[in-house]
Amino acid sequence: MPCTIALAGNPNCGKTTLFNKLTGASQRVGNWPGVTIDRKTGKIRGADGAELVDTPGIYSLSPYSPEEIVTRNFLLEGNPDAVINIVDATNIERNLFLTLQILDTGIPTVVALNMMDTVRKNGGSVNAQKLSEKLGCPVIPISALKSEGVDELVKAAVAAAEGGLRPTGLPLGDGIERLVSSAEETISGKVPDEKKRWYAVKLVELDPTVSEALPEAAAKLKEECAELEKEYDDSMDSIVSDARYELIGTIVSDTVTRPVSEEHTDTVSDRIDRIVTHRIAGIPIFIGVLGAVFLGVIGFGDFVGIGTYLTDWLNGFIENPIGTSVEEWCADNDVSDPLTGLIMSAFIGGVGAVIGFLPQMLVLFLALCILEDIGYMARAAFVMDRVFRFFGLSGKSFIPVLVGTGCGVPGIMSTRTIESDRDRRITAMTVTFMPCGAKLPIIALIAGALFDNNGFVALFAYALGIVVILMSGIILKKWKSLAGSPAPFIMELPPYHLPSILNVIKGTLDRGWAFVKKAGTIILLASVFVWFLASYDGSFNYPGADATTDSILQSIGEVISIIFQPLGWEDHWELTVGSITGLIAKENLVGTLGTLFSFDEVSEAGEEYWAILATYITPAAGLAFLTFNLLCAPCFAAIGAMHRELGTWKSTGMAVAYQCMIAYAIASIVYVIGSFIDGTSPEISGIVIAVISVVALVYLLVSKDPFMTKAKAARREAVAQ
């Protein structure tokens, strides 16, 4: 029977692992709360026509972060035939808090009691039969990781969907139930009958969203609740939550046998945690971890990272034998000149350079996946929160920023876990300041061509990203649309566990595959487009492959390059064109310059034309070129992701404009300071722009926050009254 089954539960309770097991789909799973960003669907294996919908983890049905709203809306308006409520048996009290609310919705529910293997290993047990009687719905003990009990779960879920056995919800004590009955009467007919109890309980909680939807009932309830609030000397939300937890307490004491002396004993996880988040060692460890990732992926100075090593090898392989043999084959088979040019520069040159760069990305993704899976990401947010808060962001902003060093798109998408609208928007706008994997070739290009491969250039790039993100935290919150009070930071710290090889490999390959798809589509198109513009002149004559002189691209580049003269790019229109193609994908820049300098195939870092570039611009201008390209508008894929998070094209446009302006301003400062250090004389126009930029940035950074001042004044007034 075709039916829809929703998978719901707390963050980090093993939902996505179960989803993978049930559907065989390759979902990404991580060990920090909030990895599932949107809901995903898949067919359940072995159950005909049953579709499973994975939802973002939630703690309660009174959500306040956008990903939690996704889940709540799906449960209430998506009309699933049944819900599998996955409950982490090692953390059963808090997990059942959500279960009680799901049972109120009247959707046929099956509770999947996950991580039962861990509970047993610790010497505890849960009586599933008894728990099922108490909750009024089937309870199936499982271990998603070890595939225990998964088949029974599928059977129970399909049976629940077919049988339509609706749970009735558990009574919360006389005082509250009287109010619930009264609310149910008032809203009868206004909401679907089976969901009546859920709406009624929410009205009693005085939930703002539901109260707004049912204003008359809410007004009536408010009066009725006043008496109970007075009796308890508390407000309704707290009274109902207390009642739920009290009820859970009695259920748990009847059904759960805890391991002996569970309280504050030293588990392995505790011992690791004590070192990793140690008061003194915590920050050095954090820096050490990032340093290790950096060394492994990129390397420093003479030390070649694994990522760099593999990428160098693959690039060499693409160049020779692949590139050379394709060229020979074309020559032997009389392939026309334009077609040979197209194949060599767009396919081998453009896409080849990007694919060659894949091993480095995979190593980076692998490192991030392991950190995520073992649970270090959440600790890093804990350690770094104080630093980020100083700049007006939350420790949770750190996770998107770190993911963003791999690729900006998942980085931007993972801002969803930040509840505060303001912090989320600011983070989504600033994540791409971090050098993502695709910007590494640009860094390698500049370091190689102008700085003798000095590791300082890469350090500069990362430091620049962090500084600009933090500066933007201060600057952006002074804008009206981004003003607001600082967000709360309340986050679960999941227990550490060994990385699951399956999860880590799946996560790495998924991200790698997304990158390859991009290379096969957008980047190929861009490469063909650039080849066309670079190889044909204004009247569409073909003077020869990449005969850049008089090409269409040159005319375009020459016009725009005027803007960049103050940054020391002189009249080298190639640099401008490279920056433009970087919009399509940042890694394109290196390949485009290669095409423009008439190389068929260039290595990842463009070694072939380092000498040419060195004669083109001064090191200071090179650093300005790098700065601009690191900070300016990200690739189209990332802009698309930003649009999803910011909501409108207007705010996306504003964000991109902000990024380009700050990129230009800081590049001018870098250029002028760099020139003075280097002993070369910068362009006069560059000095003027740099001075204006410094003044503007200082003003934006130190001027009073108009909204903070207002909020403070309001608070003082309130206190005075």
Place this chain on the structure above:
Amino acid sequence: MKTLKDAKIGETVKVSKINGEGAVRQHLLDMGITKGCDVYVRKVAPLGDPVEITVRGYELTLRKSEAEIVEVE
């Protein structure tokens, strides 16, 4: 009036009331910080904020500004 912010590391305190309003308050309640439950203050982050607590058998981190709205005995 003592709040969770004043509790020392290694101390176990009993929650008597949640103050504040809106999302922060709701979030604290959802996470199981309710009247009468025990909270064990585990440690404080390297830079002095946030703090890590054990509540209902799991680890939770929150800032001192949020701990301040939790009244304890």
